[in-house]
Amino acid sequence: MPINATQARQQQGAYQRKHRGLAAPSHTATCQQRYGRQPPGFNLQGASNQLALVLLLSTALPAVAHRPAPATPAAHPPPRPASGWPPAAQAMDTGFELRDMRAAAAPAAAHEPLLGSAPTAVVNLATDAALATCLRHPRQCAPAVVTAAGVTAFWAAAATAGYLLHRDPVTTDDVAEAPAPVTHPPLPRYRLDPQRLLPPMRFNVSDLEPDISPCVSLGAHVNRRWEETTTLQPSRTQLGTLDHLRTNALLVCQQLAEQMAIERTPDKPAKVIGDLWATGMDEVGIEVADRRPLQPALEAIEAVRDTNALIKYLFDASRRDANPLFTFTVRPDFEDPATNIGYFAQSGLGLPSSEWYDDPQKGPLIDAYRAHVVETLVLSGMPRSDADRLAPEILLIERELAAASVPFSKLATDISVFHNIVTPEQARQQTPNLDWRRFFHAQGLQPPATFSLGMPTFFQKLDTLLRDTPLETWKAYLRFHATDDAAPCLSAAFVDTHDAFHGGVIKGRRSRVPRFARILGMIQQAAGDAMGPAYAQVAFPADTARSLKTITQQLTSALKNRIAQCDWMDAETRERAMQKANTQRIEVGCPSQWPVWGDVGTGRTSFLENMQAVRAHAQRRNVAQLGQPADHHHWKLTPQTVNAYQDVSLNLIAIPAALLQPPFHDANADAALNYGGIGAIIGHEIAHGFDTVGTSFDEHGHGGDWLTPYSRQQFKARADQLAQQFNRYEGDGLAVDGKLTLDENLADLGGLSIALQAMRQATAGTPDPMIDGQTREQRFFIAYAVAHRAISTPQRAELDRAIVAHPPEPVRADGAPSNFPEFTEAFNCTAGMAMTRPADQQIRFL
Known part of the structure; x- marks a missing residue:
């Protein structure tokens, strides 16, 4: 200066x-x-030797650094992270362009000798340095030339030695014919450190509570000790068998994300994950940026000047998957599953259930939500006085939309509410202010001849609100939802405000989720299928695939045997059911093809901007499938998702790799534990093909009732009886809704029948090993109960009752087994005990 x-x-x-x-x-x-002495003089010979050594090390060390890493685990693994985090996030339900998964395999690294060729760059560097020295310092020219000559001679000798040491031996056959190329086994692209994972959860006979008979409650007999000795960590809202697997899947994904973030030449999926992980974990950068990454979205909202501009903003937001009022996705047509059509569906609410807005018992929660709206608007930069004034108006919009929304209880039991085929002109007649042709043009699509405008009453109410609600209120509504949606990607003030309501008030969480788990949850939700190939590589070994193939074959055979004996089906229905069983596909571990990731546009600057780019890319990929043939290889779940599902449109069952872990599947366990665990889970999904929804879709995925009138009457009688049976159960002091949970209860009942039959087939002719003094069938039912081990906060339990179609886990552990005479026989239960139903009250589904 x-x-x-x-x-x-x-x-x-x-x-x-x-x-x-x-x-x-x-x-x-x-x-x-x-x-006390003078400094030593310049030693020409020593300097020349040092220069030669530096040149040598500068070349040899990078060569060593590029050698393949050893397969042995590190002697000092990184510290094991804390285990408080939420369950895995949801998977995207979109259709993607796919490629063969084999094409995603990384090419094997070439095995070259350390000194296989002369490094001409280093030789050139040495000679250039010598020439420069001669020109600038003539007196030092001789040492420089000697040094350069030594470097050149050394590397020439090293290259020759490397060639002689590593070349293939010459034989007489080599003279006549070129040698066949040597194929090296490919090295794993990603590796796991087992020390950073949780130990497997396995059944131990000491877990059983001897003071509670399984004839009184199987769930309490198997899980009560665990429930009483397990503490729910402050950062968790539920914990159980499934959550243990979700935790391990999350820890696997953490290691994968760390490795992807430092790859020098990542492929496109790995770049997406690496960029998301690096920017998400950059806490300092996110704190410094504060609200700045959100500012473009807020400015776009402020630029809205009239109703036409408001509608244009919503249509453009749909292209980025950022429309808070309704969703647009492309899926197979219910009536023609070979073709994809567009589906519009309701959204727009900040509370999980539309029925909570007018529930008198939810008054305190509504007050907390109003306060959350105010705080979020203030964080977005709105003056507090304006936020206090506009928050009630925002809640009024949501209350109006909630009253016009289809409740979850109907969404979960009547799939037809999603399917309302209309032309663009017919849709415009129902919603005059919404030009649907304009919408499709905004997505970069030609308007289709027809599409599905689900929940038409909701869209009619939305159309009225767009016309009658003041523009200032709409802009405040959009500002709140844009900020609330982006909050988990922003600084601590936004994260804490968001989690205080959505995690604390709604779910009962008492402390912040660890950062790595929160970031991975968002990555899974937005880009989970980019992580899928790597997860399958490290978590779905070949021996697991072989074992599951045997189990699924037994389950399919058992299904056909159960259909042949099903007493509520007449001959015609039984034939149709057998056709569906013959065409049903069960895929385990991972999909046969992976989605293709293009240039998403992520970088190392902003986590929020990366998340927005990924969501927009996924939406573009999905809507590009409009009018195209349906992709029968597409999975709705990623391999790292701890869940399973049946797609009735494709007659497909998907079982992700993350589910194929102990205690559900264990290569070292006996058949009883595996069939009572993963067998019952796969059987559950198989049985969904024959429940109230499954019997409305045939073997090709076409919508329509394929039961005869007689079989439908018999089926309905059993379904009504099962609904009444579950109405008498209680979970957390409240009655179970037997109608809402009907299909899940039917699937539990049918899946357990299929799994029991499959186990008997697989073990036929082999003696009962009587492990730990228990019979094979006792261990089968115990394994089923272990799968339903869980505890949760009261708030989480209340939320699940409102938006989850399953009954509480303790009810599931008892409900299906109590209808099995095989259970009564296995545990020597006597008449009058809670788990012993009279024969006329036992329900057989499959």
């Missing part, structure tokens, strides 16, 4: 005072005074 004259004189005076008016002593004089 330049200095002025005064500063120069001050420095000059200080210099003179320091040296008492004398010249500064030389370096030689200083060393003589301080150390």
Whole structure:
């Protein structure tokens, strides 16, 4: 930095005072005074040797660094992270362009000798340096030339030695014919450190509570000790068998994300994951940026000047998957599953259930939500006085939309509410302010001849609100939802405000989720299928695939045997059911093809911007399938998702790799535990093909009832009886809704029948091993109960009752087994005990 004259004189005076008016002593004089001897002179030979050594190391060390890493685990693994985090996030339900999964395999690294070729770059560098030295310092030219010559000679000799040591031996056959290429086994692209994972959860006979008979409650007999000795961590809202597997899947994904983030040449999926992970874990960068990454979205909302501009904003937001009022997805047509059509569905609410807005018992929760809206608007930059004034108006919009929404209880039991085929003109008649042709043009699509406008009452109410609600209120509504949606990607103030309501008030969480788990949850939700191939590589070994193939074959055979004996089916229905069983596909581990990732546009600048780019890319990929043939290889779940499902449109069952872990599947366990665990889970999904929804879709995925009137009547009688049976159960002090949970209860009942039959087939002719003094069938039912081990906060239990179609886990552990005479026989239960139903009250589904 330049200095002025005064500063120069001050420095000059200080210099003179320091040296008492004398010249500064030389370096030689200083060393003589301080150390009693002069510094050593320049050693030409030593300098030449040092230069040669530096040149040698600068080349050899990078070569060593590029050698393949050893397969042995690190001697000092990284510290094991804390285990408090939420369950895995949801998977995207979109259709993607796919490619063969084999094409995604990384090419094997070439096995080259360390000194296989002369590094010409280093030789050139040495000779160039020698020439430059000769030109600038003629007196030092000779040492420089000698050094350069030595470097060149050394590497020439090393290259020759490397060639002679690593070349293939020459034989007489080599003279006549070129050698066949040597194929090396590919090295794993990603590796796991087992020390950073949780130990497997396995059944232990000491877990059983001997003071509670299984004839009183199987669930309590198997899980009560665990429930009483397990503490729910403050960052969790539920914990159980499924959550243990979700935790391990999350820890696997953490290691994968860390490795992807430091890859030098990642493929496109790995780049997406690496960029999301690196920016999400950049806590300092996110804190410094604060609200800045959100500002473009807020400015776009403020730019809205009238109703037409408001509708244009919503249509454009749909292209980025950022429309808070309704969703647009492309899926197979219910009536013609070979073709994809567009589906519009309701959204727009900040509370999980539309029925909570007018529930008198939810008054305190509504007040908490209003306060959350105010705080979120203030964080977005709105003055608090305006936020206090506009928050009630935002809740009024949501209350109006909630009243027009289809409740979850109907969404979960009547799939037809999603299917309402209309032309663009018919849709415009129902919603005059919404030009649906304009919508499709905004997505970069030609308007189709027809599409599905599900929940038409909701869209009619939305159309009215767009016309009648003041623009200022709509802009405040959009501002709140844009900020609330982006909050988990922003600074701590946004994260804490978001989690205080959505995690604390809604779910009962008492502390912040660990950062790595929160970031991975968002990555899974937005880009989970980009992680899928890597997860399958490390978590779905070949022996697991072979074992599951045997189990699924037994389950399919058992299904056909159960259909042949099903007493509520007449001959015609039984034939149709057998056709569906013959065409049903069960895929385990991972899909046969992976989605293709293009240039998403992620980088290492902003986590929020990366998340927005990924969501927009996924939406573009999905809507591009409009009008195209349906993809029968597409999975709705990723391999790292701890869940399973049946797609009735494709007659497909998908069982992700993350589910294929102990205690559900264990290569070292006996058949009873495997069939009572993963067998019952797969059987559950198989049985969904024949429940109230499954009997509305045939073997080809076409919608329509394929039961005869007689079989439908018999089926309905059993379904009504089962609904009444579950109405008498209680979970957390509240009655179970037998109608809402009907299909899941039917699937539990049918799946357990199929799995029991499959186990008997697989073990036929082999003696019962009587492990731990238990019979094979006792262990089968115990394994089923272990799968339904869980505890949760009261708030989480209440939320699940509102938006989950399954009954509480303790009810599931008892409900299906109590209808089995095989259970009564296995545990020697007597009449009158809670788990012993009279024969006329036992329900057989499959």
